[in-house]
Each structure stands twice: as structure tokens, then as C-alpha cells.
Amino acid sequence: MKKITIKYTAILTLFLAGLFACKDLTQLNVNPNGVQPETVNPNLVLPTVLSETAKLYTNLGFQDVAGVVQHTQKDAWFGGHNDYDWGGDQSWTAYYDLLRNNDLVYQRSVALNMEFQQGVALVMKSMLFGLITDLWGDAPYTNALKGELGGLDDIAPKYDSQDVIYAGILADLDKASTLLSKPKSGYTSIVESADLYYAGDPTKWLKLANSLKLRYLMRISTKQPDVAKAGIEKIVASPAQYPIIDDASADATMAFPGNNAGDSWPSNAVYDISGSNYRRIKMCSTLLKAMQPTNDPRLAIWAKKVEIPLKVDATLPAGTDKITSGVRYISPDKVGTTPIDQDPNYVGLPPSISQLPSGYNFNPTPGQTSVNPHVSYLNEIYKEAKGALLKARLVSAAEVNFILAEAAQKGWAAGDAKTRYENGVKASLNAWGLASSYNAFIAQKGVAYDGTQAQILTQKWISSWTSATEAWFDYRRTGLPALQAGPTAKRKVLPLRFYYMRDELNLNKTNSGTAIEKLEITANSQADGKNSAWSKQWLVQGTGKPW
Structure with a gap:
């Protein structure tokens, strides 16, 4: 038996020796079931970058940031959404993970001379780094994405200041604009199915690059007004060279396939069988009170009417509390001094109303x-896994037109402010399938252009439904709309940034630590120290905004 074992050991040794003679260690280290980064086709990685970025953006604008800007409120598991009780562990890991994948797309596209993919990767880099600095402030940028090099400065990169990051974003968007300026026939290796936003249409990507540039130019407009003014006027002056997203057909959106929990609308009750993600979210009274007086047609698309309206009736006998013909009638003694909303159609949950928001409105x-039959839920479409209106909405014609309306209202050469404003309203209605409602809606008092920045920013805030991050950043820059924190919010004013994790x-x-020291502590951030959601980034330091 011992001889047999020795024999087979010798045979195995000879086999392995022959194998190693044919293949070096580098070859043996190749995963036969995977693709090496050095050889990967950019079109294989691009869908992940696009889909995951769109999901991150939707989760921001439909979840806690929607609570900050008072589009929605939650009546259970509500601390982060309603009250800004975020703690200190808001991670940017997912953003940098995507940036590493996106950098792979870019580097491989350069190696393969694939200009379309290079341009797309620069647009996505700009969008992701823009979100990081918008949300946190100073952040790793110049030395980011180099961890595999192994140096101390690569593993623990320095933070760039916001002005440097925004300047880099604008430069990358210029470069992307050049790369994406040819007709589709001028590119090779475009795979339409890999492009989840525009199906390989370089003209629409060019519009997205220039529209993002408008976004970031307006972002820095208070701190660097000359740069912003010159940049916006340059784009507006040459529409053939710098086309923008000026109608809803070119909106940067991504539909949700709805095949599983990971690729479905986040509040769906298809894969969340309990339906709790949907049930917890209610319309916020701040948004409803802005939309109801103008009979805003978008309201019926976004919200449900209350299931059981309330009616306080002084003619009823004391102690009355009954439901008749679908209405709950209550005598005044039963209500007492408790605030109650008797609107027969839509009732919103006020921001940070109490430590028991599920008890609101009796x-x-x-x-x-x-379960609250006396407060408006979201429309039933938000229970679905997918649908024609269930899209990640990253950049819209409404946003772009409102940016240009604000620029024109400042006196910059950005077109006619009234026309830009009206085009913004029209684009928002078109995006929600309400084109036929525009003429009647725009003619109403409160919607018809009144020449104020407040009106432009209010309509822009409304149009950012499910994409509320831009509304938050606009509020931070301008203080508009004049949102007020509720009575049980963590602070008496709205937050300005995320905590470093x-x-x-x-x-x-x-x-x-260096980045934190550069934050400006405020009366509202003293309890947290400088790394606070209420400390001011460079972007708002010295502006007197938003509070």
C-alpha cells in the first residue's frame, strides 16, 4: 500500500510540474469564470454604474431627503425621515464603490479608444462626485480611487475643498461635452442595451453633460457669481454647440424593471409583502398646502385622497364619533383642542408633528x-414594482428650465425669465403625462409668473418630487421655499449636510479631521460639534443662507 501511495504521489508531482512549466503564476491567478479588469469591455461594466447610480439617487430623493424638504413624512420608523435624527454614520462607501467601477469604464475606454464610453464615464463621474461634495462637503477627490496603489496617501487620501471639486466637475463636463459631440455614426462599439438611460444616443448624453454643468454652475452661483454667470451665458449663447435638456423627452431617467426586490420601485408592495415600506410614507402637509390652492393636476398622480374624511359637527350630541356614508362625524367635545384637518380630499402629515405621528388627525x-384612514397615502402606483411613471429621475427639463429662469431673473443673459419659468412648469407636467392640463394650470393665480425668485424655486421644489435632493440643495443656497422645521425635529431649522461617517x-x-475643522460651526450645530448636519460647508459659508 505504501508503494502504491508513493507511485501516485510521484505521478501527481510530475503532472503539476508539467502544468507549471506551461503556465506561469500570473496565468494561474486568472479566474476562468470571471473577467479581468485589464481586459474587460467597458460595455459590460457600464450598466452597473448607471443602474446603481440611479437607485442611489432615487433612494435619496424619495426617502430621507424627501422628508427634509417636506414632500413626505413617515408615521412609523420616522426618526431619520421626519426629525433629521441621522446620527453619525451616513456612509459614502456606495458612492466611491460606483466611482471605482466607473473609473474602470473610463480607463478601459481610453485604452480601446471608445470615445462615447469615455464621455459617458466623465458625466457619471461628475454626477457622483457632485453628490458626494453636495451631501458631505470637502471629500477625497484628486487622490481618490487609488487605494490599490498601496501608498499611505492612496489608502487614506486627502480631502479636496469644495471649490476644487466643483471646478474639477465643470472641467470634466467640458471634456465630456467634446467627446460626445459627434453623431452616433461617428462612434464604434456602442451597445444600446448597455445604456440604461439613453440607449446609446450621444446627443442626449451631450445634453445631459451640458445640463449638469448648468446645475453645478447655479450651485456655486452665490460663492462664485462671476464664474456661474459666464458659464451659464456661454451655454445659452451657443445652443447648437451646447444643447441642453430642454424638453421632457430628453430627461435623464431610468425605468425600474421590477423583476425582484433589488430592481423595483423602493416602496413597492410586490416584494415587500407586508407593504410596510409603502404604508409608512404619507404626503406632507407642506407640499399639499402649496399644491391644493392651485388645483395642481400632479397631486392626483402623486397622492391618494383620504380614505375617510373627518367632519366636526357642532350640532351633534356630545360624545358622538361615528362613520356615516364614508365620513367620520365627531362632536366638538370629542376633539377638544386637538388640531384636526377636515379637508375632504387631501390631508398631509405636518413635518415632525410629534413623537407619535401615526396618531395624527384623530x-x-x-x-x-x-394605518391611518385620515391622512393621504401616496398614490397606489407607488405600491407597484414598476410602471410607466416609476422612474429614477436624475436630471429633468423642468430643472434645467427653472435654472435658466432663475439665471434670467438675476439679470444674466439666459433668455426670458417668464418663458423659461413657463417651460419649466410645462416640462414637469409633460413628464407626468399631464400636457393637456398646462394651459389651465399656468393661467391660475399663484402659478402665473410673478417675476420672483420665490415662485421659481417653489415650482422647482414641487417638480422635484421623488428627486428631492436638488430641492434640498436649492433651499440651502437660497432659503427657498421658506421651510420650517416641525416641533419635534432634532433642531429648530433644517439640516445642511450629512455627517462624515x-x-x-x-x-x-x-x-x-482637517475637513471637519474647515466646517463653520453654528448655533444649531454646537451640540454635535463641527461634524454636524447643521455646520456650514464652504458652499454656504458667508452667504447668510439658508438661516
């Missing part, structure tokens, strides 16, 4: 089950 069954504070202590 709900007879408050609690974590989030604990892992970053521990693993990149020196550089994160």
Missing part, C-alpha cells in the same frame, strides 16, 4: 402598523 389606531473618522483621521 387616528383611532395609532402605532407601528401605520465613523469609519472615515477612524481610518482616515488626519484628513477627515
